[in-house]
Amino acid sequence: MIRRIIDESAFLKLKEKMAEGLLPQWVLTDPDIYQLEKEKIFGYTWQFLAHESELPEPGSYLTRWMVDDPVLLVRTKNNEIKAFLNSCTHRGTQLCTADRGNKKSFTCPYHGWSYNLEGELIGIVAGNKVYGTEMHKEDWGLRKIPQVAIYQGMIFGNMDPNAEPLEDYLGEMKWYLDMMLGRSDGGMEVRGLPQRWVAKANWKATAENFTADPYHVQTTHRSTVELGISPEDPLYAGYGHQVVTKNGHGINVITSATGKARVPFQGTPESMWPMYKKNLTPEQVDILSRVTVFVGGVYPNLSFVSPIHGTEGHLHNYLNFRLWRPLGPDIVEVWCWFMIDKAAPEDYKEAAYRGYLGSFGPSGTLEQDDTELWARIVEVSGGLMMRDKELNYNSVSNYLMGFNRVEPDPTFPGPGKAYPTTYLDALARSMHEKWLELITKDLFVKEDMK
Template identity: 40%
Template sequence: MGAKEVPRALQELAQGLEEGLVPAGILNDPEVFAWEQERIFARSWIYLGHASEIPSPGDYVLRYILNNAFILVRGEDGRVRALLDMCRHRGMRVCRAEAGNASHFRCPFHGWTYRNDGRLIGVPAEREAFGQDLNKEEWGLVPIPRLEAFDGMIFGNLDPGAPSLEEWLGDIRWYLELVTKRSPQGLEVLGPPQRWVVNTDWKLALETFLSDSYHTLMTHRSLIELGIAPKDAKYAMYGEQIHIPGKGHGSMVVGAPPGAKLPPFWGYPEEMLERARTSYPTREQFETARETRILLVTLFPNFSFHNPIRKPDHKYQGAVPMLTFRVWHPLGPGRIEIFSWALVEKDAPEWFKEKTRLSYLRFFGSSGTFEQDDTEIWSHVANNAATPQGRHLRFNYRMGLKLEPDPNWPGPGVAYGLNFTDANMRNFHRRYLEMLLA
């Protein structure tokens, strides 16, 4: 791909981004998506799963980077691997379930059999078919080029020359740790991920988890009318928006707006707050966490988490937090599959785990009230962006364009003292362009 072949929409993005102008044409465009596959998803660290999903030897789940399927498996030796789900003989998938426990994987085509560490150990009629010429050590399942973890979060990278995960994350680790270090026991998943397909663009979906608190006032108006979400604009704009320059990552950290009757530390029980005092790496992280009621983090390119405080049901008098991890998995131009996990601290009381599970299901699960609102909007935007007229329009990402950073924010990154700004998305698109045009 030469410079003259750069898609028109990407050229327009490069020309207008610093003025806060983003072309609709970067959404739902086959040519742009082809560039994204080759230059972003083939070179980025992609979230595959959590260590608590595969706690025992033989446990596995199937996970995806683009259309590559990987068996994320804990071997008999306890080591976690990601193996390309493709038989070395004729290319058939050897894993036929999305999750389970297996010591071996056998291809249903010709029966080649592999241990859960990827080694080829069985070939039907080996001597009759191959004589003495088949060296099974050379024909094992192919491991992902790079596999690394951060606090139980497992990431894969298709580029063997990619920087380390630690370097890729950079200072966003401080914000990840607000969740991963909240308890000395760490997190655990509450069941398998929910999955559903939406006709939209992956970049559009993650905006809500990166910078767009502005949409709450209208998109979720029905919830405002029911008293589930605050109706005053000052509540939607309240909080801190932070991005990590050069990385594309960002976070929104929201405390209790003045006058709001919300408990500290996301509403966790007092016993968990006390454990967090010694669990967090720094005092600044503990103090920030104690004042936080809603936390969102997005890692470039397509992982997000959302940790709000919600009322789990009409009978419960208080409010509890819920935590969802998200992967915005692209299936093609204008089409994604959402992988959504619910997580909670391992050492949380059992009654609390049940309340946070219900809160997740009712608000941000596949049939959750907030989820229904968002996906409806995303689908229409992506459709408009692919029309002959719509694709040439430019979107307004100028909110907070002249806003000065907050010098008093205790964490790393560039912080702004309110959430009504597009600063995080402009930072995201700078990194997006850097990877596409390098």
């Protein structure tokens, strides 16, 4: 598989640069790299599809995507969640085009074949007359997504039937997901539909921005300081710990200069605190009681943020999930979910939802700050001088913050490597190391590339 620009020596050079904490910028928008990513990253890793609360009852369905593969998710009559390729087995037409709804069966708009909630073909227009006895309906059911698994209500799919189980893939990250998604009785629920929009950006840059880069906050989102929402101290988003877990997953636990949050338990109603203490370990309760913002991600393309918003007396917290669905090397479809504790009081949920709409989401102030910068990265990444030639010493992105200098803090109570600052590139480097490991797997069968 030798391609136009990417040959073995280019990859070896890439590996060398990355070992020095440098990522050549051309890899962001290179079309050949993008093809490799689709095949070797998205073809083999667990990808977030939906939250269980989006499929509330038997017959509920959702249409989603795993990059370019269309997915139809359904809750069956037996309350099981199943995922199929959303493509009719007759001529391949997209079967269901609605975002969500409730149905007993799905009928293809082209020639009228229909399928039940189990994905079985149950109706062929004029079946016996046109196909006779040669056609066996049981052979023509919808194709299943090879693996589907749920953790803390989060539904993931995997195109690789041999991929490691979801829980193994998540590893230590489960401890942190439990803290956010499993803290209250009944877990989290999605409110409204996930918003989605298209941005000029590369999926690696957006994932890294959200998951691993609190350093950008004090400059990119400077307007929040000017409005008095964020502190003047330029280090304010750097206090706390950056935790790196395996497989490119990780989380930033941002606290404050004193190590405590502005308010206990992220400003959630006091009536909910006993639930946290009941459902979590003392170590998780300790972190949750003093965190200001959790922000992190599950590799490759899911990020999350759990902030405190509002003013004194009207503070609220929610969980925002982000899926960066690549549509090309320089274009991303952003999927954005608002999630909140099912057990929270209704008026609190509504206030938190309004706070979210004003900050994240396509009309939110914070969102527009980031979108503009993502576009500026891809716009300058495709030129000839960005190529990894000897001439261009500046064609790399720098991931050196804390490199070989900041050591993990052994007193941090959670699993993973926890570094005592979030102004750090450790998690970004881990994400890009996972990226290189995946795209080069079996690409050149040679000892030194393993």
